[in-house]
Amino acid sequence: MCVSALIQRHVEQLPSQPCLSYLRSQWLFALAAALERPVPPDVSAALRSLVRQCTAWRAALAGPEDPSLPRLNILLAVAGGYFGQDEELCGAVAAMGLGDLAQGVRPVA
Numbered sequence: 001m002c003v004s005a006l007i008q009r010h011v012e013q014l015p016s017q018p019c020l021s022y023l024r025s026q027w028l029f030a031l032a033a034a035l036e037r038p039v040p041p042d043v044s045a046a047l048r049s050l051v052r053q054c055t056a057w058r059a060a061l062a063g064p065e066d067p068s069l070p071r072l073n074i075l076l077a078v079a080g081g082y083f084g085q086d087e088e089l090c091g092a093v094a095a096m097g098l099g100d101l102a103q104g105v106r107p108v109a
Contacts, residue, residue, distance in 0.1 A: 003034045004043045011046040014053045025071040032078050039083060047079040051086050054079070 010028055017024070028050065035043065058072045080086025 003031050004040060007031045007035070007043060008046045011050050011053070014050070020054065020057055020068055020071055020075070022071065025068075025075060028075055029078065032075075032083070035083070037083065044083070044085065047083050047085045051076060051080045 007028070010024065010031070014020075014024075032047075039047065054072045054076050058069070058076070061069060061072075076086070076089070080089040081092075
């Protein structure tokens with residue numbers, strides 16, 4: 001299986017999970033590290049789904065001491081910021097002068 005298919009498969013299984021497991025977060029991060037930008041449309045869609053799911057889990061956390069918060073934040077930064085799937089995060093990256101991180105990435109409209 002190729003990296004794109006593995007990412008899509010992992011992301012498709014997320015809605016049935018009560019939270020982001022440590023092992024699943026490791027898989028998703030490792031697979032994202034193997035991707036090159038720009039990503040194909042099907043992978044972009046999977047990354048947008050990942051951002052939505054991580055955002056929902058993060059909103060449901062009991063507090064900032066929750067052990068899954070760092071995992072969620074990292075995946076949000078990678079999928080949303082680096083791969084351009086979160087318009088607000090991409091804008092923040094550009095405003096901070098880190099535009100070179102987002103080069104070649106078009107934020108979703």
